Amino acid sequence: MFEVIIGLEVHVQLNTKTKLFCACPTSFNDRPNVNTCPTCLALPGALPVFNKAVLHKAIMFGTAIDATINRTSYFDRKSYFYPDSPSAYQITQLYTPIVEHGRLEIDFEDGSHKSIRVNRAHIEADAGKNIHDGAVSKVDLNRAGTPLLEIVSEPDMRSADEAILYLKKLHSIVRYLDISDANMQEGSFRVDVNVSIRPKGDEKLYTRVEIKNINSFRFIQKAIEMEVERQIEAWEDGVYDEEIYQETRLFDQTKQETRSMRGKEEAADYRYFPEPDLLKVVVDDAMYEAAVKIPELPDEKRERLVAEHGLRDYDAGVITADLETANYFEQMLRAGISAKNAVTWLTVELLGRLKGGVTVSTSPVDADKLGRIVKRIEDKTISGKAAKEVLDYLMENDTDVDSAIDTLGLKQVSDTGAIEKIVDEILAANQEKVEEYRGGKEKLFGFFVGQTMKASKGSANPQTVNEILKQKLG
Numbered sequence: 001m002f003e004v005i006i007g008l009e010v011h012v013q014l015n016t017k018t019k020l021f022c023a024c025p026t027s028f029n030d031r032p033n034v035n036t037c038p039t040c041l042a043l044p045g046a047l048p049v050f051n052k053a054v055l056h057k058a059i060m061f062g063t064a065i066d067a068t069i070n071r072t073s074y075f076d077r078k079s080y081f082y083p084d085s086p087s088a089y090q091i092t093q094l095y096t097p098i099v100e101h102g103r104l105e106i107d108f109e110d111g112s113h114k115s116i117r118v119n120r121a122h123i124e125a126d127a128g129k130n131i132h133d134g135a136v137s138k139v140d141l142n143r144a145g146t147p148l149l150e151i152v153s154e155p156d157m158r159s160a161d162e163a164i165l166y167l168k169k170l171h172s173i174v175r176y177l178d179i180s181d182a183n184m185q186e187g188s189f190r191v192d193v194n195v196s197i198r199p200k201g202d203e204k205l206y207t208r209v210e211i212k213n214i215n216s217f218r219f220i221q222k223a224i225e226m227e228v229e230r231q232i233e234a235w236e237d238g239v240y241d242e243e244i245y246q247e248t249r250l251f252d253q254t255k256q257e258t259r260s261m262r263g264k265e266e267a268a269d270y271r272y273f274p275e276p277d278l279l280k281v282v283v284d285d286a287m288y289e290a291a292v293k294i295p296e297l298p299d300e301k302r303e304r305l306v307a308e309h310g311l312r313d314y315d316a317g318v319i320t321a322d323l324e325t326a327n328y329f330e331q332m333l334r335a336g337i338s339a340k341n342a343v344t345w346l347t348v349e350l351l352g353r354l355k356g357g358v359t360v361s362t363s364p365v366d367a368d369k370l371g372r373i374v375k376r377i378e379d380k381t382i383s384g385k386a387a388k389e390v391l392d393y394l395m396e397n398d399t400d401v402d403s404a405i406d407t408l409g410l411k412q413v414s415d416t417g418a419i420e421k422i423v424d425e426i427l428a429a430n431q432e433k434v435e436e437y438r439g440g441k442e443k444l445f446g447f448f449v450g451q452t453m454k455a456s457k458g459s460a461n462p463q464t465v466n467e468i469l470k471q472k473l474g
Contacts, residue, residue: 002197002198002200002228002232003158004228005155005158005195005198005205005208006155006160007152007156007157007194008163008166008192008193009150009151009192010150010170010189010192011126011149011189012148012151012179012180013147013148013189014057014058014146014147014149015188017053018051019147020048020051020054020123020124020125020146020147021049021050021051021091021125021145022039022040022145024145032138032141033140033141036141036142039145040144041086041141041144042087042088047277048091048278051147055098055123055287057179058098058099058121059098059283059287059288059292060177060291060292061121061149061173061174061179062102063291063292063294064173064177064294065099065104067100067101068100068101068102069098069099069288072096072280072282072283073096073097073098074280074281075091075092075093075274076091076095077273077274077276078090078091078094078124079270079271080270084127084139085127085128086141090124090125092125094122095272097123098121098122098123099120100121101118103118104116104153104166104170105169106165106169107169109314111314116154116156116157116162117154117156118152118153119152119153121150121152122149123149125145125147125148126143126146127143127144128142128144149180155205155208160220160228161221163193163224164220167191168217168321172320172322172323173297175323176298184215184216184217185215185216187215190213191213191215192210192212192214193214193220193223194209195227196209197228206244207244207245209231209244209246210247211223211227211249211258212248212261213250214251219251219253223251223258226257226258227249230243230257230258247261248262298326299320302317303316309333311339318347319343319346319347324360325346329343329367331368332346332370332374335368335372336375337374338374338378341374341377342374345373345387345391346360346370350370353395364394365391365394365395369394369401370391372401373387374387376401381411381412382411382412383410383412383461383462386408386410389408390408390410393408409457409459410459412459416468419452419456419464419465419468420468422455422456423448423452426448426451426455427448427472433447438474448473449462449466449469453465
């Protein structure tokens with residue numbers, strides 16, 4: 001039996017308006033190479049000027065993971081050459097990063113928790129983007145110099161499932177703090193996975209393999225599982241030392257396998273040294289006090305929803321895992337509805353209807369409308385079954401809830417006189433069944449309810465129907 005050892009490096013693109021060391025905008029998807037200047041193109045004589053907003057966001061993150069904030073930190077130069085790095089080096093923080101020694105709690109379905117240590121979170125400049133077009137390769141430097149926060153975990157995760165739980169919690173925290181949009185498809189939340197195995201009970205750390213730049217949770221899970229399988233097979237076949245060596249691999253989504261990209265460099269290969277063009281970074285008291293005032297985080301929001309609204313811990317966890325869903329839920333509650341019903345209609349009914357990348361943020365039914373649907377159930381204007389029809393109608397038609405109810409003719413009849421008349425007609429037409437019911441065949445009660453609802457075309461209030469039938473049948 002083998003134990004899996006996983007450590008993660010996550011590059012979070014910070015949502016500043018301008019780049020890390022110049023005034024170029026960080027906007028996404030612009031025409032190639034328009035958001036550049038002498039500094040981010042590394043032209044001779046151009047000097048970097050540090051973006052203070054980046055420091056503020058880094059301190060916010062450090063506070064969120066209960067980490068040490070180094071009030072004095074330094075930038076270092078990491079030397080390497082790729083076409084997307086015009087300077088042939090990256091400005092980063094190796095020796096004294098802004099954030100160190102944090103922790104992040106992951107939650108399992110059985111209610112248990114595990115603390116994952118975060119070694120560091122350091123500031124660095126992003127590279128540009130290589131674009132391969134057949135036999136031609138192009139470089140877009142719009143992204144060069146964009147501020148990143150690289151978040152490095154300790155190798156504390158023991159399965160692909162734990163890694164995904166960690167990444168989802170990290171993704172959620174970043175979004176709650178509003179320091180990044182964390183859009184994986186656009187490269188704002190990029191993950192490098194370090195994987196190794198060892199026999200159960202062994203304390204030694206064996207050769208780790210890095211899998212670079214995976215852009216979805218599903219692919220990350222698959223890449224880890226495939227790489228673990230590869231390493232175990234090599235060990236069991238007696239070729240571990242020949243086939244498993246320190247290298248960088250890519251995950252091939254089509255073939256569902258990892259494949260070699262290049263040998264993994266050691267720190268010495270990068271020839272790190274203190275960045276000569278930047279002073280040390282000093283966080284004064286005013287900046288520190290401003291940055292540590294962070295908004296409510298997922299775990300805090302979950303605890304509050306449980307305490308204030310009596311939600312189950314699991315339901316509260318589902319709702320707060322995503323900031324947009326949490327905001328949607330709390331907006332629904334402003335309709336004056338029960339939290340229990342709000343949970344059901346959000347997590348089961350609405351989310352079950354969202355397909356093809358549509359989220360609660362882009363749903364055609366906003367929180368006010370869904371809250372009003374639930375309100376109309378609770379005030380007995382419509383039945384739960386009718387409410388589902390209303391929701392389906394609103395997913396396709398831009399109108400208000402009450403207009404949809406009228407259009408569909410789903411308003412419940414609670415007029416006891418009207419319902420009593422229908423019940424009398426049903427009982428008169430089914431005298432034999434009435435006698436059977438009164439003779440002890442109580443299962444026939446459901447028959448009378450069904451006939452009444454059918455006669456009213458589903459518009460009768462079921463509770464009123466039950467009350468009148470019980471009274472009439474004795």
